[in-house]
Amino acid sequence: MAQADVRNDLETMVETHRKREVVRRRGPQLSWQIYLLLLPTILYLLIWTIWPLVYAVGVSLFRYNLMRPDLIKFVWLANYARAFNSSVFKGSLEVSATFTVAAVSSQFLLAFFLALVLDRTMRGIGLLRTLFIIPVFLSPTVVGLLWRNMYFADRGVVDYLFTRVGLPAVHWVGQASTSMAGVLIMDAWEWTPFVALVLLAGIQSVPPDIREAAELDGLNTFQYAWRILLPTLRPVILVVLLIRTIDTFKTFDSIWNLTRGGPGNSTYMLSIFATQTGLTGGEIGLATAMAVLMAVVSNIVGLVLVLYLGRREFSSNS
């Protein structure tokens, strides 16, 4: 019997070795073909993203107004200086930053709670989750318009419902003091389902033995979430934070349609400022400079988050 075992082991070893040989031998042969697969994407992105970006940086070095193309002039970094010295620019940067931080953090907390609520096996939970995620699939333009309709002071259905339940009518987007809140509510409505469903998937992928152990230890939900879910879901959380932070910073369509940046400058995001400068003002040199600055800021924030995440998230070598 021992001999049979030895022979089996040997055979297994030979098999494994053979497999490895085969794989190794096939590897190097195909390397150029592999690059061939990757190349079209890289080329396409170089032509259709990097080149326009370079062009944009180029444009940002000119004082270029579309309505007076004859006055175009190379001004080196004057646009950037103008932006940095502009109080409107600084104000809009502050609005964007405030909005991003407030939106991402509040939506994350709300999403976590909602994920736990939706973590059930009732009949029709699939339908519930589908309905829940509808806001994510709406056009941000439509979302902005929809909430603008709902917020209409006096006639607004939001305020109406508030008064019906005894709360005071807040003219959300009618005054500068509450407009940011109004915008945050709209954005939360639109994007929290996305974060919630990502977190939900993460919550559901926690291995059963961990869950059972926690149950045996008598953890209540809060302790479970705090001590087990958060650490386990760290990669998921960080990635969704990264995506949402970057996208929230870029938000334009919804806020533009809701408030046009007002009242006053209370919701005047940097994205709106840049777009208005280019579209309404025709100052595409300055607008592009601002957009480039936005891209730089996003990249810095993204880089910081990614380095914190650890590059293992992006490699095939993990």
Next chain:
Amino acid sequence: MGQAIRLKLKRWPGNLLAIGLVALWLFPIFWAVLTSLKTRAQQDRLVPLFLFHPTLDNYNEIFTVSRYEVAIRNSLIISIASTFFVMVLAVCSGYVLGRVRLKHGRDIAMWILSLRMIPPVAVGVPFYLLFVRLGWIDKHLALIAVYTAVGVPFAVWLVQGFFIEIPRELDEAATLDGLTETETLWRVLIPVALPGISVAAIFTFIFTWNEYLLAYLLTTSRAKTVPLAVSENILEYHVEWGRIMASSMIVILPMLVIVFLLQRYIVRGLTLGAVK
């Protein structure tokens, strides 16, 4: 499936909470549908109207007065084509970046993802200037090309995540069966990664469908997409809310169906880009 621990609620309270929260969340949609069925007079009340005689006038008008079907057709062409091209590029590069040990694979993957951080305005202006010069304004193909470029980074990232997830044993088994790398890709890996690929395709499609700024910059009338048509109802001195809601609700329905059929995959797809 998260059965051991959940909110310590007995079945019915927990279920009711879930249903209640989702119902509450959907109120705006409910309101949009209501508004789409109201006449202008019914919309303009001081006290919002919840019970009224519905009318399909708005749904009628968007097709007769403003030829909404042109926008729908344009959006379909542009979104389907863009999604197709994005997925071709994403599957190819996602495979390479996700399963092949490339010397600079990590850096390339991160570079591709970093492209997502570019605000559309930044590339909108150069595209506008270039396209004006080339006479490519208001051409479907131009918008398709732009959307493909914008959609690739996210799709690559998703698909790559899915490819990483597939166990290596599958590769090895296929190789043992005598399949070449290409055949392995085609007949084994892609079918396995299909959920993730579908998710990436859906998100890309929806992104291209809903995109506003670039479409606004790069089209005028013939290649007008749905979001543009919808916002055209914002007139000088008043807003045609009824038509806005009607046109929005129409395009939601097919999306709903697709999302419902694939919602399991969508949730999985969102995580596999992140969870290892």
